Amino acid sequence: MGFFKYGARGSGCKAAIVGVFVTAVPVSAAEVSILALGDSLTQGYGLLEQDGFVPQLRNWLADHGHDVRVVNGGVSGDTTAGGFARVEWSLTPDIDAMIVTLGGNDVLRGIAPQEARSNIEGILKVAQAQNLEVLLIGMEAPGNFGADYKQAFDGLYPELAQTYGTVFLDSFFKGLDRQGQSLAELSAFMQDDGIHPNPEGVVKIVETVGPKVEELLYRLD
Template sequence: MTGLVTYGLRAFGLKAALVLAGLASAPAQAQQTDILALGDSLTQGYGLIEQEGFVPQLREWLAERGHDVRVVNAGVSGDTTAGGLSRVEWSLTPEIDAMIVALGGNDLLRGIAPEVARANLDGILQVAAERDLAVLLIGLTAPGNYGAAYKRDFDAMYPELAEEYDAVYLDDFFAGLRGPDGGMPDAARFMQPDGIHPDATGVARIVETVGPKVEELIERADTQAGSDGG
């Protein structure tokens, strides 16, 4: 009996050692990436039930592609770039690894000067840079009704700031609704009755375009985290 007990203990010890060795050699599980989506009603999901909004659809799109990502909805309906700047500091809680910035639509609707909007976006990107956070900056295209100079300056601020801060960049939040020639002849089919906010199908098309950029953002966030840790 004593021999059997001794054998059993040895066998148990061997199994435990093998289990521990297996755990030690197993690849580390990828950590969750926490992303703040700082935006306005387009980010918030205005006029849609929760699961149809931009952030929930983006979460689902990323999950389907194997990403362990938490996207925090920091979209506030009616917010301008000034509003985003005023709340970015406290919105960036310690666990946030990266940020999506999608602001400027309400600046356009109010005719706010491009240089003012640019200064606000610059301030938001400065905060992210100070915290060493990867950023995806999503632009918008101004209509022509404010004049050629306004359109030129507004459209230019996004790519110029993205280059200055080395941000991941998408030129237009509505890029997914554009046709092959860059026009939007059928965009009305994907909009709510107000003609400003996309419906659920429109959001899905937008996410298909934004999603790959967010994957690039995740990769950059992971790289920066590895550099900080190393």
Template sequence: MKGSAMWSVFRYGVFRGCSKAALVGLVTIGLTTPAMTRADTVHLLALGDSLTQGYGLLEDEGFVPQLREWLTERGHDVRIVNGGVSGDTTAGGLSRVEWSLTPEIEGMIVTLGGNDLLRGIDPSVSRANIEGILQVAEAQDVDVLLIGMTAPGNYGADYKADFERIYPELAEGYGTLYLDNFFTGVLQDGEMPADVGNVMQSDGIHPNALGVKQVIEAVGPKVEDLIARIEG
């Protein structure tokens, strides 16, 4: 995120905790039993925080269900596991990625780092955590779409530069697909639109249903690339 798009990141992810039992109950969008799914169904995991989870939205308005609908409309047979946990950091994602990648998962969308920025976590720590996630995916032969973050300038130019290098450098190093910003589809010339209330919830942190739809206009084609890589 750039400019005014980053004003929300300082409060980003300050939400209720999530128990292990809740994590085990990750929401699955689509057909849920192997006996019911066709052999050509592509199985994806969306690993992230509240943006992935769909915080503050009705179940069918969140990122995962809207993404699945977008893909289905374009002829893709896909099942997406919602691995979004509100308030999660890159460390949280690393701690649960291995057991979240159940045997049928073929691809993973990774959207983590906003809460690291909120807490001012050392970029080297965030980098190591994201790299750990990519190493687990590589070991399990899971293709990845890595979605990046733009750091605010409040922590200084060095922090900003170090943090922003994490995603493109790791994407190149591990050969993953890459999108620079979750909010790319919402931004106008790199900034949040003047009528931000039309696309964001009242907390100024999370997109509303329309905002999610715009997010998916940018994320969706990248997920199609991920599916093509899996099927290729």
């Protein structure tokens, strides 16, 4: 899933459930644990483990002075419904906060925006019940489903973020902003499927997500 080729490449997302990855860093009393709940973008589809989103984010945070354990709760092919179905058992007692990055596969399948909204709201309600801070990362629908679909889908993220008081980033791909760049230049940061970022693309994505995670961490102080 991504902003390049929604729809046509949807079958490239494998529905295999991946094991939860925990960064190999000793847990200390001061360490914060964050669950990254998502799909293949979070899981690191098509990448060596160290090149994936979660390891790169953990390293970025460490480089910026934060002792953070990031749990990879990404399941390749997952939808917002899948995330909602597993969020409660994924939030083990040691988790202090959560990153939610879901919705790309809903778009690939043409799932109604109101259904995606209901599922993400369910996830946020679970976090709220457990007094957990959340970083909600949005997804953008393409135009091929029509303007109304795109407006409803894109709009659900900022609306829910405001309602539930989460930290918010409007797009997972914000770091690959198209402004002033050609399609060829952007393609240099994507895998051949045009859906998932390559290692260099993940670097740029993490550079944008990282400060938002810092904002999340400041709320825990």
